[in-house]
Amino acid sequence: xxxxxxxxxxxxxASVFTLVLLLILxxxxxxxxxxxxxxLGRRQHEDLDLLTRTHHxxxxxxxxxxxxxxxxxxxxxxxxxxxxxxxxxxxxxKVMSELPAVASVIPNYLYKLQTTRSWDYxxxxxxxxxxxxxxxxxAHNLTIGLFDGGIWPESEVFNDKGLGPxxxxxxxxxxxxxxxxxxxxxxRKLIGARHYVKGLEAEYVKPLNTSGHGEYLSPRDGSGHGTxxxxxxxxxxTPGASFHGLGFGTVRGGAPSARLAMYKxxxxxxxxxxxxxxxxxxxxxxxxxGVDVISLSLAPEIxxxxxxxxxxxxxxxxxxxxxxxxxxxxxxxxxxxxxxTVQNAAPWVITVAxxxxxxxxxxxxxxxxxxxxxxxxxxTGKDVGFLSLVYPxxxxxxxxxxxxxxxxxxxxxxxxxxxxxxxxxxxxxxxTYPGSSVKEAGGLGLIVAxxxxxxxxxxxxxxxxxxxxxxxxxxxLSYIRSTRFTDYFYSSKSIDPCIRISPSQTRVGKPLPxxxxxxxxxxxxxxxxxxxxxxxxxxxxKILAAVxxxxxxxxxxxxxxxxxxxxMATPHISGIVAxxxxxxxxxxxxxxKSAVITTARTTGLYGEPLYAEGDPMxxxxxxxxxxxIVDPNRAADPGLVYDMGESDYxxxxxxxxxxxxxxxRLRGHRTSCLGYPGSILDINLPSISIPHLExxxxxxxxxxxxxxxxxxxxxxxxxxPGVTTSVEPDTxxxxxxxxxxxxxxxxxxxxxxxxxxxxxxxxxxxxxHSVRSPIAVQVGGEEFYD
Numbered sequence: 001x002x003x004x005x006x007x008x009x010x011x012x013x014a015s016v017f018t019l020v021l022l023l024i025l026x027x028x029x030x031x032x033x034x035x036x037x038x039x040l041g042r043r044q045h046e047d048l049d050l051l052t053r054t055h056h057x058x059x060x061x062x063x064x065x066x067x068x069x070x071x072x073x074x075x076x077x078x079x080x081x082x083x084x085x086x087x088x089x090x091x092x093x094k095v096m097s098e099l100p101a102v103a104s105v106i107p108n109y110l111y112k113l114q115t116t117r118s119w120d121y122x123x124x125x126x127x128x129x130x131x132x133x134x135x136x137x138x139a140h141n142l143t144i145g146l147f148d149g150g151i152w153p154e155s156e157v158f159n160d161k162g163l164g165p166x167x168x169x170x171x172x173x174x175x176x177x178x179x180x181x182x183x184x185x186x187x188r189k190l191i192g193a194r195h196y197v198k199g200l201e202a203e204y205v206k207p208l209n210t211s212g213h214g215e216y217l218s219p220r221d222g223s224g225h226g227t228x229x230x231x232x233x234x235x236x237x238t239p240g241a242s243f244h245g246l247g248f249g250t251v252r253g254g255a256p257s258a259r260l261a262m263y264k265x266x267x268x269x270x271x272x273x274x275x276x277x278x279x280x281x282x283x284x285x286x287x288x289x290g291v292d293v294i295s296l297s298l299a300p301e302i303x304x305x306x307x308x309x310x311x312x313x314x315x316x317x318x319x320x321x322x323x324x325x326x327x328x329x330x331x332x333x334x335x336x337x338x339x340x341t342v343q344n345a346a347p348w349v350i351t352v353a354x355x356x357x358x359x360x361x362x363x364x365x366x367x368x369x370x371x372x373x374x375x376x377x378x379x380t381g382k383d384v385g386f387l388s389l390v391y392p393x394x395x396x397x398x399x400x401x402x403x404x405x406x407x408x409x410x411x412x413x414x415x416x417x418x419x420x421x422x423x424x425x426x427x428x429x430x431x432t433y434p435g436s437s438v439k440e441a442g443g444l445g446l447i448v449a450x451x452x453x454x455x456x457x458x459x460x461x462x463x464x465x466x467x468x469x470x471x472x473x474x475x476x477l478s479y480i481r482s483t484r485f486t487d488y489f490y491s492s493k494s495i496d497p498c499i500r501i502s503p504s505q506t507r508v509g510k511p512l513p514x515x516x517x518x519x520x521x522x523x524x525x526x527x528x529x530x531x532x533x534x535x536x537x538x539x540x541x542k543i544l545a546a547v548x549x550x551x552x553x554x555x556x557x558x559x560x561x562x563x564x565x566x567x568m569a570t571p572h573i574s575g576i577v578a579x580x581x582x583x584x585x586x587x588x589x590x591x592x593k594s595a596v597i598t599t600a601r602t603t604g605l606y607g608e609p610l611y612a613e614g615d616p617m618x619x620x621x622x623x624x625x626x627x628x629i630v631d632p633n634r635a636a637d638p639g640l641v642y643d644m645g646e647s648d649y650x651x652x653x654x655x656x657x658x659x660x661x662x663x664x665r666l667r668g669h670r671t672s673c674l675g676y677p678g679s680i681l682d683i684n685l686p687s688i689s690i691p692h693l694e695x696x697x698x699x700x701x702x703x704x705x706x707x708x709x710x711x712x713x714x715x716x717x718x719x720x721p722g723v724t725t726s727v728e729p730d731t732x733x734x735x736x737x738x739x740x741x742x743x744x745x746x747x748x749x750x751x752x753x754x755x756x757x758x759x760x761x762x763x764x765x766x767x768x769h770s771v772r773s774p775i776a777v778q779v780g781g782e783e784f785y786d
Contacts, residue, residue, distance in 0.1 A: 016289065028713075033087040035074055035108035035202040035277050038314075041668035043082040052076045055084040062088070062096050074198045075281040079288035080747040085277035087202055090599050099138040104665035108199055111274040111298050111314070127688030139582040141167050143191065143259040144574055145233045145291035147282050147298065148226035149272060150219050151193060151262040152548040153185035155227060155559075157235035157251060158260070160188035166317040172261055174290030177218020189236060192261030192289060193219035196199055197304065199277030200267055208267060215268045222268040228563050229297050231545035233571035234258040234578065238546075241560050243458075244380040246361055246506050247544040251560065252577020254632070255582075261291055274298055276313040287324050292581055294318070294326055295574035297567035297770040299333045299343040304737040305356075306527055306658070315346050319666060322348040323646055327589040329574045331566035332534040333521035337614035339623065345533040346651050347685060350577070350593050353625050354520040354540025358513070358605065361456060361542070363466045365447065367479050368498040375447070378562060379504045387444050388417040391480050403434040403448055418445035418464070418499050420476055426450060426518050428457045428564070431467065436458030445501055449473020453495035453518040453613045455541050455564050464501040484627040491786045492558060514604050516624040517541050518613035520566055523623035524757070524776070528656060529691035530680045532776055536596050538576075538623035540569030576632045583636055584706070589705070593685040595635045598642075598771045600628030615749035621759045622774035627687065634679035639707040639769025642686040655680035676758075688745065688762070689776045693723065696748040703741060703764065703771070705734040713764040713771070720758030720777045724748045747777060754780035 016777065038058070043051060055076050059069040067504055068127075074085040085108070088096065088494060097105040140163055151158070165188070174182035195218055201208055205228065208217065214220035235253035242248040257520035263282035266274040286294055296314060318328040330344035332351045344351050363377035368386060378741045392405070403421035406414075419438050423430045431448055436459065437740030438446045452469040459465030468476070480497040517540055525533040541604035545568075547561045580592050587595075602620075604610060611617050612624040654673035664672045681690065682700045690697055705711055713732045719725040725747050732741045757778045764771040 004715045019247045033089050035085055035199050036088050036093045037085045037280055038083050039104045039276055040082040040101060041103045046212045048078045051082055052077045059086055074277055077284040080284045098477055107278045108203055108479040111300055139255045139579055142292040142578050142582050143261050144260060144293045144295060144578050145261045145263055145286045146230050147263045147296045148229050149223050149227045149266040150221035150264040151230050152221045152227045153190050153425060155546040157231045157238045157546045158190050159236050167192050169290050173221055178216045180218035180220045189260060190261045192426040194285060195219045195264040196278035196281050199275030211214040219228050219262050219264045221548055227547050228545040229567060229571045230260055232572045233295055234260045243544060243560050243562055246378060246380060246504060252264040254572060255578035258578045268507060280315040280317050280448055283321055287321055293574050293578050294321055294328045295571050296330045297570045297702055299331050300343060301336055304390040314344055318349050322589045326590055327577045329570055329577060334519045334565050336522050337518055338522045339522050340524060340526040342523050342533045343521060345525045345527055347531050347652055350573060351534045351535040351571050353537040353568055354517040354566045355537040355629050356515050356517055356541040357539045360510045362507055363504040364502040366500040369479055373472045375468040376456035377466040377504045379464045381462040383502050386498040389497040390414060390417045391420045391477055406434040414438060415442035417443060419443050420447045422449045422473055426453055430457055431457040435465040439463050455517060466501060513608050515689045516612040530689050532622055532687035532689040535626040537602055537629045538572035540564060540566055559609050576630060578636060588643055589674050591641040593637040594641040596630055597627035597686045599631050599634035599638050601631050602628040622776050627774055638771060640703040640771045641706050642684050644684050651678055652683045674701045687774050690747060691775050691778050693779050694747050699745045701743060705739050707769055710735050711766050713766045716763040716765060718760040720760035720775055722750050722755045722758050722779050724779050749779045
């Protein structure tokens with residue numbers, strides 16, 4: 001491979017502008033403008049003012065005047081890479097892309113946004129002084145940057161008690177804005193707060209109407225998502241937290257002494273929207289500000305972008321961040337349980353799946369026939385006794401009445417009653433929408449029968465909204481129908497079915513198992529099946545963390561709410577990564593990623609198997625949780641790591657057969673893959689995936705000793721079904737001179753019959769450490785996954 005920097009060539013501004021004018025006249029009218037990101041490669045010098053002038057000069061050459069350049073430019077990127085965002089017509093963007101100084105021109109696209117018990121569950125209990133939480137004393141020098149929807153700085157979880165001065169290397173700022181005074185909002189905990197909206201506004205071609213969307217034109221959080229994620233990653237220790245009494249305990253972040261910086265790139269529009277130009281500017285600033293970890297709880301829509309696709313700001317920005325030593329942690333997406341739905345699957349980022357934990361909120365339902373049924377809910381209101389119970393029966397000639405139909409206009413039949421409905425959906429909308437409809441129509445409660453999952457959602461703490469399994473739903477329906485039938489034939493009195501809903505309770509510990517959440521996106525990786533994704537799982541179901549107070553005018557109250565999603569799992573990993581980075585500042589992003597993956601748990605806390613929720617539920621495998629559920633204490637001392645650097649990532653891009661120009665655009669340097677002999681199976685990742693094994697394959701890996709200097713590791717192989725696996729050498733001996741050792745993994749198919757994917761593992765152990773790599777192998781050349 002050969003790598004040289006882009007060398008801008010001279011251009012004549014007048015000639016460029018004349019060409020643009022001729023093209024526009026040829027089109028017959030001035031085309032509509034939109035935002036494009038112009039990438040010029042790596043910056044060639046440290047003079048930031050000169051870089052900005054260069055950007056304007058290049059833009060002027062296309063637009064024809066300095067005034068037009070000033071009006072057009074949205075952002076100037078000067079830190080992670082050199083470039084700018086500007087409003088251009090399609091023709092102007094095409095001309096810009098053909099200039100010798102330009103690496104690529106990227107259209108502006110929109111992305112979407114995807115605790116008291118979770119840290120105890122992961123082994124971070126405050127009263128155990130030997131875990132990594134207490135061993136880490138340097139996290140106060142680290143900063144976690146969150147790309148999200150803003151922050152509510154007055155929340156008690158962002159207090160700076162006990163924190164010393166802000167690290168001297170921090171270069172970030174605290175932006176002023178609507179309802180956000182930097183002097184009062186930022187402190188020694190929240191040391192940075194920026195907001196980016198120009199890219200979104202340019203897409204909408206009008207200023208953001210903050211009042212119409214419950215938003216603030218500032219770093220302040222309008223939806224609660226960013227505050228919630230920030231709490232999980234690095235919130236201060238805050239006792240006495242609960243959701244109206246449920247989940248009572250101490251809320252804290254994974255790295256409670258770390259500093260936080262909010263980069264508000266997502267806005268409370270259409271459920272949370274984030275623009276390409278804004279996300280890239282946040283990456284550019286975060287690299288310059290000096291963040292150590294970047295946490296992104298956002299993902300593109302399916303289908304995925306390729307690793308070099310110019311429309312992906314996360315892949316593009318994270319690549320530059322990782323090369324600067326910043327660990328980037330991304331949500332895997334909420335499109336499960338279907339296969340091939342995992343997002344943010346580049347090998348240089350940590351991709352996170354969501355799991356549940358050993359906590360539930362049982363809600364007792366009593367029927368009028370003395371039958372008791374247990375559901376799940378977040379109801380903290382009063383026990384009001386027995387209420388009338390109804391089910392929306394319809395004629396056999398009509399479509400069945402599902403929960404989604406409760407928003408229809410004729411709902412007088414449910415006034416003053418508790419309603420039972422059935423749904424095939426599992427997301428939050430399947431509960432909150434019908435719950436809101438029943439409440440607004442005058443109903444007194446809702447029972448939703450759905451497929452059993454660990455996720456439960458609230459319709460407001462004072463409105464009884466309980467989820468039950470299909471089995472229990474049919475029992476309730478049988479009671480309703482049998483009561484009506486008996487009354488009609490045998491009774492002269494009118495006796496309606498009735499129900500009593502008791503307030504929800506909190507239950508933790510046995511016998512509640514952890515599962516991979518139903519919504520969590522699954523592998524295999526649709527872009528590169530040989531790169532196993534997701535990487536790791538972390539708690540992301542019913543996570544309690546801070547949100548803005550119910551009364552948005554209040555700046556003193558601290559409110560908490562349960563939220564679920566890979567958006568909640570991601571900051572769990574971000575907080576853990578910050579602690580690992582404080583313990584091992586010399587480790588690369590790839591080494592930290594390796595430590596997290598190879599030390600994860602593949603069973604529950606009590607030795608029980610891990611399951612993946614779906615249709616039907618099944619034993620979890622690496623396509624559900626990667627290495628497993630994160631174990632932060634073991635990750636602090638992994639023994640061996642699989643390390644990678646820039647050359648490894650370029651090898652990966654070459655192995656993917658991306659053309660030289662695409663790789664050059666991503667990297668910002670001219671890159672040639674000419675003569676590259678390697679295989680994608682040899683990329684030095686801690687996980688192994690062989691998507692089409694025909695005959696046999698040999699993989700190569702290199703491990704680095706980060707444990708005791710004199711160590712000997714032996715290989716333990718669990719072969720996937722249908723293949724045989726061996727390792728050479730099967731013993732690795734390290735000493736003061738030998739810190740890295742390479743080995744080969746030979747995998748052979750027992751037969752050529754297509755078997756789908758099978759799963760196994762390779763574990764290196766010295767009797768103390770167990771360095772486990774998940775293995776996924778599909779025998780045969782099929783292009784689909786069952």
